[in-house]
Amino acid sequence: EKADPQKTAFLLRKAWTLYSVTPLYGFRRARLRDYARLLGAFIAAEKQKGLAVEVGVELDIKVALSSLAELRGSELDQAALLVQLSSRSRASSRSSEDKPLWSGWFCSVFGDDLSENVPEHFTCLPLFLSHGAESYTSLVGSWFQKTFDCCFRRLAISPLNLSWMVAMWAGCQLDRATSAVELVFSVPRLSQPLDISYAIHPEDAKALWDTVQKTPGEITQEEVDVFMDCLYAHFHRHFKIHLSAAKLVKVSTSVASAHCDGIVKILHSEYLPGVLMLLTELAISQIQ
Amino acid sequence: HLAASLPLPSERDHLRPRIDLVVFMIDIKSKYSLKNVETSLAYVDASFFLGKVCFLVTGVGRMNACSIETNAIRKLGEAYCSPVLFCELELEGIRVTTAQRLLRMLRICAGHIPGVSALSFVSLMRKSDDD
Numbered sequence: 001e002k003a004d005p006q007k008t009a010f011l012l013r014k015a016w017t018l019y020s021v022t023p024l025y026g027f028r029r030a031r032l033r034d035y036a037r038l039l040g041a042f043i044a045a046e047k048q049k050g051l052a053v054e055v056g057v058e059l060d061i062k063v064a065l066s067s068l069a070e071l072r073g074s075e076l077d078q079a080a081l082l083v084q085l086s087s088r089s090r091a092s093s094r095s096s097e098d099k100p101l102w103s104g105w106f107c108s109v110f111g112d113d114l115s116e117n118v119p120e121h122f123t124c125l126p127l128f129l130s131h132g133a134e135s136y137t138s139l140v141g142s143w144f145q146k147t148f149d150c151c152f153r154r155l156a157i158s159p160l161n162l163s164w165m166v167a168m169w170a171g172c173q174l175d176r177a178t179s180a181v182e183l184v185f186s187v188p189r190l191s192q193p194l195d196i197s198y199a200i201h202p203e204d205a206k207a208l209w210d211t212v213q214k215t216p217g218e219i220t221q222e223e224v225d226v227f228m229d230c231l232y233a234h235f236h237r238h239f240k241i242h243l244s245a246a247k248l249v250k251v252s253t254s255v256a257s258a259h260c261d262g263i264v265k266i267l268h269s270e271y272l273p274g275v276l277m278l279l280t281e282l283a284i285s286q287i288q
Numbered sequence: 289h290l291a292a293s294l295p296l297p298s299e300r301d302h303l304r305p306r307i308d309l310v311v312f313m314i315d316i317k318s319k320y321s322l323k324n325v326e327t328s329l330a331y332v333d334a335s336f337f338l339g340k341v342c343f344l345v346t347g348v349g350r351m352n353a354c355s356i357e358t359n360a361i362r363k364l365g366e367a368y369c370s371p372v373l374f375c376e377l378e379l380e381g382i383r384v385t386t387a388q389r390l391l392r393m394l395r396i397c398a399g400h401i402p403g404v405s406a407l408s409f410v411s412l413m414r415k416s417d418d419d
Contacts, residue, residue: 156352159317163355188317221357228319245320247353260352 007070010103012269016129017137018155018262020283021106023114023122024148029079032065035147039063039083042143059087062098073110073277078125080107085136102132104140109276114284126283127276128152129264155262155283159248165258165278166251167224170202171209172271179254181205183231185246196246198235202254294328308398309340309406311390316347319355322364329368339406340397341370344386349376369413 040063047061064084071080082105086098106125108115115124130137141152157165170181180199187194212227213219232244250259255271258264266275289304296304310332315321325343332341343365347353365372375386397406 158352159355160357221359232319242320244323244355245318247317248355 007068008269008272011105011272012266014131015263015265016131018157018264018279018283019128019130019141019152020155020286021126021128021144022151022287023118023124023126024144024150025122027123027148029067032067036063036065038147039065039140039143043085043139046139059101061101062086062088068105068107071105071107071109071276073108073273073280074112076112076115077108077110078115078123080105081125083140085132085140102130102136102140104128104130104132104137107276107280109273109280111280111284113281114287123148126287127155127280128283153286155279155286157258157260157262157282159260161282162248162251162258162260163228164219164221164224165256166253167209167227168219168274168278169251169253169255169271170200170205170227171213172206172253172255172268174202174254174268178202179252182250182252183243183248184250184252185243186249187246195249196241196243198231198243200231205253293324294331307336307340309342309390309394310336311342311344313344313346314356314361316345316356316358317350317353322356322360326364337368337370339370339409341368342390342393342409343370343372344390345372345374346377348374349378349382365413369410371409371413 040061043061043063062085064082064086066082066084068080068082072078083103084100085102087101088098106128108125108127111124111126114126118124130140144150145152166181166183179202181202182200183198185196185198187196208230209227212223212230214223228244232242235241235243248260251257255268256264256266256275264275264279266272289307312325312328313321314325343361345358345361361372373386373389376382377386393409395401396404396408399405
């Protein structure tokens with residue numbers, strides 16, 4: 001199901017912080033307006049208590065909850081749920097627009113592994129992405145945890161999964177790959193932290209992947225290993241450094257970029273479902 | 289005796305005592321350590337693989353920093369008929385327990401335990417395959 005590029009444009013080119021979320025209990029799609037009102041009241045109450053999120057400025061925070069029916073893998077997935085916080089300064093005139101403050105969305109793209117084993121009254125939306133101040137993320141997160149008895153956990157991405165991502169994304173067919181394929185490594189056990197950035201021309205990376213991949217549309221761990229080994233060997237030949245002994249912390253391609261702390265940026269709308277499917281899988285394995 | 293890779297330097301051969309157990313250490317955070325072990329395995333005499341070799345995988349407490357697929361390590365253990373132990377060196381309790389296990393294995397391999405030899409490890413490995 002192709003997502004309408006207009007509706008999903010706001011998802012691109014933003015750094016999203018990833019979380020895994022356990023199934024929500026008692027969530028009803030029909031009550032989105034009620035939930036928005038309750039969440040708004042909760043945030044206002046927390047601010048009254050002195051848990052001020054912004055010092056000095058008096059802000060009214062407006063909450064909007066909406067469903068994104070297009071963002072899902074199959075009919076078995078729940079439609080994505082978008083939460084948006086916007087602010088209107090009390091000092092400004094009525095005609096001023098709301099300023100977007102924070103956004104977060106829950107989604108599931110081909111998350112059948114989780115949803116097929118779940119009892120009634122539970123809604124599975126294992127992947128949560130947030131953009132904006134951490135203080136708002138924690139307010140929204142606490143409300144959802146209290147209201148739907150679910151649990152949020154930061155989703156870390158291991159070097160193993162990052163190499164899977166860079167192999168997959170470097171191999172994507174693009175009309176024009178604008179940015180280099182970049183891998184960032186952190187070298188352990190040094191008195192001063194050292195980062196090594198390895199940039200490869202996107203066409204070279206794609207050409208390498210094409211020689212490695214045997215079946216189009218299918219990727220195996222062996223193929224990812226061969227791809228990475230070629231990159232490591234090339235680097236070692238030139239710099240006599242074994243990148244395989246360092247920790248892969250970030251990968252960037254024209255399709256998307258990902259950081260081991262669980263931060264991704266999706267750059268290409270065509271590959272949005274593919275990236276979300278991979279992230280959903282990671283979220284589910286963290287939950288299980 | 290601790291070595292970064294095999295083969296051991298031949299200059300010290302005459303000073304070296306008999307080797308009863310070889311423990312290959314693989315750091316789950318370093319792909320390089322796996323490659324290093326795979327290359328070093330070629331320098332081990334075949335007779336050692338009758339229970340005198342084992343693989344020790346370290347760093348399993350931090351699976352988020354994992355650079356090696358555990359399947360690959362399991363296959364290595366199966367290919368070389370040798371046990372694979374997992375541990376986390378950063379936790380003292382596990383460090384001590386692992387050291388004790390290795391010491392027990394070493395005593396068996398050195399023939400200090402009557403009635404049990406290194407070959408017992410091999411037959412233990414085979415049993416789990418049949419299951």
